[in-house]
Amino acid sequence: MTPPIPIFEEHITVPSYFVGEDSRMTVSSLFSLLTEVSNRHASLLNAGWHQLRERGYFWVITRMRMEINRMPEWTEPVLLRSWVRKSDAATSPRDYELIDANGNVIVAASSVWAILDIEHGRPQRMSAFDADFPVQERSAMEHKPQKVKALTIPEAHPEPKRVCPSDIDMNHHVNNARYIQWAFDTIDNDFRQTHKLTAMTVNFLGQAKLGDTYAICSASEDGETYRTAIVSAGEPQEFCRIETEWHPIEQ
Numbered sequence: 001m002t003p004p005i006p007i008f009e010e011h012i013t014v015p016s017y018f019v020g021e022d023s024r025m026t027v028s029s030l031f032s033l034l035t036e037v038s039n040r041h042a043s044l045l046n047a048g049w050h051q052l053r054e055r056g057y058f059w060v061i062t063r064m065r066m067e068i069n070r071m072p073e074w075t076e077p078v079l080l081r082s083w084v085r086k087s088d089a090a091t092s093p094r095d096y097e098l099i100d101a102n103g104n105v106i107v108a109a110s111s112v113w114a115i116l117d118i119e120h121g122r123p124q125r126m127s128a129f130d131a132d133f134p135v136q137e138r139s140a141m142e143h144k145p146q147k148v149k150a151l152t153i154p155e156a157h158p159e160p161k162r163v164c165p166s167d168i169d170m171n172h173h174v175n176n177a178r179y180i181q182w183a184f185d186t187i188d189n190d191f192r193q194t195h196k197l198t199a200m201t202v203n204f205l206g207q208a209k210l211g212d213t214y215a216i217c218s219a220s221e222d223g224e225t226y227r228t229a230i231v232s233a234g235e236p237q238e239f240c241r242i243e244t245e246w247h248p249i250e251q
Helices: 027-044 049-055 176-185 189-194
Strands: 007-013 057-068 077-084 092-099 105-117 195-204 213-220 225-232 238-248
Touching (some): 007 027, 027 057, 027 195, 176 213, 189 195
Antiparallel strands (some): 057 195, 077 092, 195 238, 213 225
16 A cells, blocks of 8 residues: 655646736635645545545635745746644644745645535534544644634625626535635725735635625725625625735835
């Protein structure tokens, strides 16, 4: 039997469809890449999407934090590392590092995952799945994904929108990267031209489905930290909270 791979590594050359107008990888593309690599490593540990599906379960990500030194540029070669840390009763932490050609960690991230049963959507005990996971003690970052402070949601939701077929993933819910795209689209573009994203924390709180209506509420208390809530426009439910931290770009 092949021993489990403790740290998954993948070399990537940043493609054009991962970058934005500044020719750097977008945050939503990086998030998609991290979740994809999570599944590839989990599959090698006999706990990937297909393997769990056959048993009636699926993975969900509940939290993630990224700390960003810089985002890689189009055509830049980078190394992505990912590993599993010690689970608790119902969640499995996973960390990541994005490393440039000079060996510098340009993005560090930490995430929290859970396993639900398909029939009822109930969380499962991790001990039934992670016996053979090659747990690593090392953490990618000092700060772990924390709870994002709640926003005051106005009674009159701003511009309700409807979930479209292109928003849906293989689990028949809105793709998690979509929430990040939606949130970033609410941040003023002039602000984004003069500020650099240094960190992001995401809490996934619910699962929006095809045909659901949603609204996006954002607020900044200090001009450099934005909190965004994506909520149901028809029911008192939050789907996602995102906190982004920004620093002015030095001229």
